[in-house]
Amino acid sequence: MSRRLVSLTLDTLEDLPRSCRQCVFWELDPVAAERACAAGDPGLDKEAWVSQTLLEWGSCGKLAYVDGMPAGFVMYAPPAYVPRSMAFPTSPVSADAALLTTAHVVAAFAGGGLGRMLVQGVARDLTKRGVKAIEAFGDAKFGDAGEPGDGCVAPVDFFLAVGFKTVRPHPRFPRLRLELRTALSWKSDVEYALEKLLGSMSPESLLRPVRPATRSTTTG
Numbered sequence: 001m002s003r004r005l006v007s008l009t010l011d012t013l014e015d016l017p018r019s020c021r022q023c024v025f026w027e028l029d030p031v032a033a034e035r036a037c038a039a040g041d042p043g044l045d046k047e048a049w050v051s052q053t054l055l056e057w058g059s060c061g062k063l064a065y066v067d068g069m070p071a072g073f074v075m076y077a078p079p080a081y082v083p084r085s086m087a088f089p090t091s092p093v094s095a096d097a098a099l100l101t102t103a104h105v106v107a108a109f110a111g112g113g114l115g116r117m118l119v120q121g122v123a124r125d126l127t128k129r130g131v132k133a134i135e136a137f138g139d140a141k142f143g144d145a146g147e148p149g150d151g152c153v154a155p156v157d158f159f160l161a162v163g164f165k166t167v168r169p170h171p172r173f174p175r176l177r178l179e180l181r182t183a184l185s186w187k188s189d190v191e192y193a194l195e196k197l198l199g200s201m202s203p204e205s206l207l208r209p210v211r212p213a214t215r216s217t218t219t220g
Contacts, residue, residue, distance in 0.1 A: 008061025
């Protein structure tokens with residue numbers, strides 16, 4: 001399988017799942033979001049938010065493709081661009097961090113490392129901009145029977161699986177954090193060489209060059 005990572009643009013916005021393209025949970029405050037949904041086309045507000053964020057701040061999402069098919073995505077931005085970020089009991093997001101708002105991997109591709117690939121892409125992008133960390137609000141009761149939820153908040157387990165640590169606990173919406181220097185040191189040289197050999201990652205998704213294979217037992 002070939003995997004590649006691309007930045008979210010107004011062109012690739014169409015490759016997000018329809019439910020996400022039409023969702024403004026994060027992009028608008030609760031009152032404005034309700035008004036947009038009542039008006040019947042929140043997708044226009046979503047597109048406007050992405051356009052403004054791209055112009056003023058830059059890339060605000062990554063999409064992963066497997067054999068040309070959209071297989072997962074993440075979205076992120078400074079907390080100031082995300083009105084909903086102040087509505088959580090574990091707010092506010094730290095001043096040195098960007099907020100990863102939502103993340104999703106298509107079920108058919110789950111368990112293949114796409115989550116880490118996506119978060120690593122975010123980490124590389126944000127490191128270039130001088131950001132120190134990524135924070136996120138997780139849903140500790142995601143998918144539980146009888147618990148209301150619209151899927152806009154990713155499960156805590158996803159964030160823990162890709163290296164985040166809890167910095168402010170809460171029974172439902174803990175805030176988690178990933179130091180970017182940690183995200184950029186995940187993979188060993190052996191893993192990079194193997195993935196290059198298998199052709200499973202594109203150059204864009206690599207964070208550093210693959211070193212020539214050696215018999216050295218030194219670890220990175």
